[in-house]
Amino acid sequence: MMGRAPTRDEKRLAWALWVLGFVALWLTEAAVGYTRDESVYFAAGEAYASWFRQLFQSPARALTDAAIVRAWDYNHEHPVLMKTLFGLSHLLFHDALGWMRSATAFRLPAFAVAALVPSLSFLLGSALYGRAAGLFAALAFLLVPRQYFNAELACFDVPVAAMWLLVVYCFWRALEDAKWGLWCGVAFGLALASKHNALFLPFVLTPFALWRAWTASEGQAEARTWLLRGVGLFAAVAVFYGLLVVSLGGGEGFQRKFLLLSPHTLLFVGLAVGGAWVLKGVGKVSAPVTRAMAPILAMAVLGPVIFYLHWPYLWHEPVERTAWYLAFHAKHNHYAWFYLNTLLREPPFPLAYVVVKTALTVPTSLFVPMVTGFLALAARAVLGLFERTRPWVERPVTLAEALVGVNAVTSILIISHPQVPHFGGVKHWFPSMVFLGILAGAAVSRGCAALWERLKVKRPGLHFAAVAVPVFAVLLAPAAVYSARVFPYGTAAYSELAGGLPGAATLGLQRQFWSSHVTGVLPWINEHAKQGARLFLHEVHGGSFRDYQRNGMLRNDLRPVGSPLDADIVAYQYHQEFREHEFLTWQAFGTRTPVTGLYLDETPQVVVYVRPEPR
Amino acid sequence: MxxxxxxxxxxxxxxxxxxxxxxxxxxxxxxxxxxxxxxxxxxxxxxxxxxxxxxxxxxxxxxxxxxxxxxxxxxxxxxxxxxxxxxxxxxxxxxxxxxxxxxxxxxxxxxxxxxxxxxxxxxxxxxGRHRPRRFVATDAYAKARVYLESPDGTRRDCPFDGRAHRCPGPSHLYVAPEWHEILYEPRRCLWMHAPGGPQRLVAEFDGVPGGLGLRLEGGIIWEHAWPKDARFTTTYMGVDDEASGSQLLEVAVPPGLEGVQKAEVRLPEGEARTVKVWVRSENADRRQVCLDVLAVEPAVGVRG
Incomplete structure (x- = not known):
């Protein structure tokens, strides 16, 4: 199937799922603590929003590099689409209108973008495998506790998964409707503006575009010639860029000589102009080939343009600052991470890590259909390759199915590389999870259809929903129970396969991270801390301390300190790599007995000590 | 199906x-x-x-x-x-x-x-693995004599301030019992950061009884033991007999060696002796040592 527009009913259901996701996230967010990164993004959002104020009041001054750097230098290791939305939402809904508390206002755009995932999963899944599959994929995404938790945060991991899905959806639609090619380019630009994961998208989608264009141009010499011209254009530009790098003495020289009027820019303009010429030419001879090539050209041209335009920090120094940004992520730090009783501190990391971690965190009743859905697709693809086995396959794998299958493994394969940083739980491969959800939907829908066919023999009037609804209920119920049980402590979620949180603790897996579980002990601290007490909230970012106070979750008279030595109360976050901090508290307080703590299914998450009163 | x-x-x-x-x-x-x-x-x-x-x-x-x-x-x-x-x-x-x-x-x-x-x-x-303790350096630390000792034998005293024996130089050069982590294990042990260079940080204890097992247990705390970087150097900790100057125990902790290191020797029968517990490492960076020295009886075993 080469893409199709949703039916009216599908559009309605997609909107309903978006609303469901958005409202559910909004209604439940207040319980979710502020992760270390989130408070940084809150502060960044505020700084960026203040620049927009300045732009409104004094545009000439706001557009100077000094003013831009003042506002946008903070957290320039990430592009700013989401942070800008967080900041503007805060400016409007909290500062100007006063409709909601500070944190909710920051998070609102994250909910809106995250809610695209169930919505788009449904549209793609429904088109490929039927409405039941799409619906299962949509609901399954929200019922994976770690995904739901991350969707609550003003961070980028779920937004970039949503953007990734949006790009793939636009690409797929473009194969049937040329104007979606342009949208694909826009979506790619937005994805680049969300997080650097998107940089891998062209490598995933280009082979599909070429495959489609190649098969569509079969027997059409002129179309094939235009296709080859297009490929030649991209190849020539790539070769010239390569020659530029070599002739200018490597990456640094290339970067230094990259000016507005330089061969570098000329090549990019050449690609855009040449690409438009190729599209115009091929458009006259073959619509399918045009539709296949258009999204790639749109991504190549609009992606970098949108990325540049969305980020004021790049406006005066685009090359140097983009290079810094890319280098930062190419050489990212490795944080300690506890995995199967071993503290991983540096590469090479275990190859199976991503698969094992996924298996042990995604609710098992959802993980198993993801596996069977993917294996069924892979088996059909492999069997379809050989003449002898081809008859065994009921229907060959379509390009769209292959697109889903490849995207289901891309992020997993990238993060599985032993040299790639492995901290952060499962969030770095969320883009894969979205597509695995669709394949899970396919597996469940296939099973429901088979059962329905059987039952229809005896009861011809039986409606499909009479089979699908109870099956959905049984498969989704454990995930719902598990989600409710662990909420809002998402980074501690471990599946039935792991044995839940206790099983995971025995297996020696990271108990939690990102510090947000401290909310579990804040009510006790608020009730028991003496006036003006000095508080050491271990692992909690200074910004988060401020945000807890700002949002009424922590008493304003309590003061943050940086060490147990200076504290009256310590809330230690149980991390295997930070055991020393708890023992320093024993040393500082002269006691090994905590007063309270957050224990989830017996696993220590946050342990609270109070300095004994001097006798 | x-x-x-x-x-x-x-x-x-x-x-x-x-x-x-x-x-x-x-x-x-x-x-x-x-x-x-x-x-x-x-x-x-x-x-x-x-x-x-x-x-x-x-x-x-x-x-x-x-x-x-x-x-x-x-x-x-x-x-x-x-x-x-x-x-x-x-x-x-x-x-x-x-x-x-x-x-x-x-x-x-x-x-x-x-x-x-x-x-x-x-x-x-x-x-049955219980070993009755007759001497524990961590408990006896207040009466110890602590000093920095150069290879030529010259000493700089680390006077006791009621809580710790503080040495001249950086603030981490002191000896006192503290809680620390050695490869996840909480241990109350003597903080004895290696001073760096050829000198040793020494704590002298009197009254260590003879005829028992003399045990040295210690290591580098927390994450500092883990890096194998070539600029870090091996840490040596040991116990000498003060009277004879002979070495009773020595443990080497190269960069990257995690966990509690243990060594034991049987002390000859006889009068209680004075021992010198010491630590040194050429490069003091990340050589945060915590150790204990014990005089222990053999394991009691299980009855019946």
């Missing part, structure tokens, strides 16, 4: 979630255990947690009974304790009681009948 499998998995998951709350102890269960410990625990007893991470018990166990629970504590000899109470939760998912007992039981004997409070089990064991 595929759907049947998926439904079966989901039902098993539901059963897991429905059973889990019943496998978790209540506060009342913990309080009942604490009451028994309060009534029956003797001075010198310890509580060992199974599984090792189930530390919620610390909230309830009487503060004078030390609680052990760290990654690796199943294998801890707990030599300081003649009796060990095992506070277990064998019904927790993935609790491997047999594996725990395989590590724990050798040289130990159950005393009395184990009791149950909800899913908590409490069992008392006689600890």
């Amino acid at each position: 595929e759907l049947g499998g998926l439904v079966l998995v989901a039902l098993l998951c539901l059963v897991f979630h429905l059973r889990l709350p019943g496998r978790l102890p209540s506060e009342g269960d913990y309080r009942a255990v604490a009451e028994r410990l309060k009534a029956e625990a003797r001075p010198g007893d310890a509580v060992l947690l199974f599984p090792w991470w189930a530390e919620r018990a610390r909230l309830f166990v009487p503060p004078d009974v030390p609680v052990y629970g760290y990654l690796g504590s199943d294998r801890d000899d707990l030599t300081a304790h003649p009796r060990v109470w095992v506070l277990g939760q064998p019904e927790l998912p993935r609790s491997d009681e047999d594996g725990f007992l395989a590590s724990f039981l050798p040289e130990r004997r159950a005393v009395g009948t184990p009791t149950r409070e909800g899913p908590l089990s409490l069992a008392l064991y006689e600890n």
